[in-house]
Amino acid sequence: xxxxxxxxxxxxxxxxxxxxxxxxxxxxxxxxxxxxxxxxxxxxxxxxxxxxxxxxxxxxxxxxxxxxxxxxxxxxxxxxxxxxxxxxxxxxxxxxxxxxxxxxxxxxxx
Amino acid sequence: xxxxxxxxxxxxxxxxxxxxxxxxxxxxxxxxxxxxxxxxxxxxxxxxxxxxxxxxxxxxxxxxxxxxxxxxxxxxxxxxxxxxxxxxxxxxxxxxxxxxxxxxxxxxxxxxxx
Numbered sequence: 774x775x776x777x778x779x780x781x782x783x784x785x786x787x788x789x790x791x792x793x794x795x796x797x798x799x800x801x802x803x804x805x806x807x808x809x810x811x812x813x814x815x816x817x818x819x820x821x822x823x824x825x826x827x828x829x830x831x832x833x834x835x836x837x838x839x840x841x842x843x844x845x846x847x848x849x850x851x852x853x854x855x856x857x858x859x860x861x862x863x864x865x866x867x868x869x870x871x872x873x874x875x876x877x878x879x880x881x882x883x
Numbered sequence: 884x885x886x887x888x889x890x891x892x893x894x895x896x897x898x899x900x901x902x903x904x905x906x907x908x909x910x911x912x913x914x915x916x917x918x919x920x921x922x923x924x925x926x927x928x929x930x931x932x933x934x935x936x937x938x939x940x941x942x943x944x945x946x947x948x949x950x951x952x953x954x955x956x957x958x959x960x961x962x963x964x965x966x967x968x969x970x971x972x973x974x975x976x977x978x979x980x981x982x983x984x985x986x987x988x989x990x991x992x993x994x995x996x997x
């Protein structure tokens with residue numbers, strides 16, 4: 774399956790701490806994307822990293838990609854209560870479809 | 884602010900009804916997608932479209948059809964709703980070159996079939 778698999782499934786941290794979640798996949802990819810979903814809402818695109826890139830930053834977000842290990846990580850630094858959400862990785866292989874993983878639920882406690 | 888609009892946030896329908904879920908985007912995107920999201924199963928692709936009047940089956944098309952008569956609108960049709968189609972339905976759109984761009988999602992429609 775091309776589906777990304779996130780790890781851990783759930784994460785609970787204190788405000789101000791860093792949160793790290795990982796995504797593994799099984800096939801060659803064109804890019805890998807991370808999305809956030811607040812409870813009961815649609816997904817919001819956070820960051821896209823192409824297969825020839827190793828690291829990208831966006832504000833408090835840092836994404837790494839290791840194509841040799843077929844894995845990616847999303848780091849949220851200095852977390853806030855508003856970061857409480859589910860985070861999904863999505864794999865773009867050939868074609869225009871994205872295949873999503875099951876998500877990591879992040880709870881940031883004030 | 885660009886966006887994808889799904890016509891209903893919540894819907895309750897009866898088994899056997901024909902159900903229409905509407906999605907409109909104002910970004911002139913070529914690609915549009917319908918996903919369903921269920922606990923423990925993540926997002927699963929139902930149908931997608933690369934252009935007007937074009938459609939492609941996703942991973943779970945059974946029991947669904949779609950219509951794309953205009954570029955901005957992509958409709959998901961449940962021909963005869965069943966209780967196992969109770970789910971959150973998410974519409975998304977993207978530019979044609981998805982190597983560089985991600986998807987824009989609507990807020991979702993939570994459908995309950997009773």
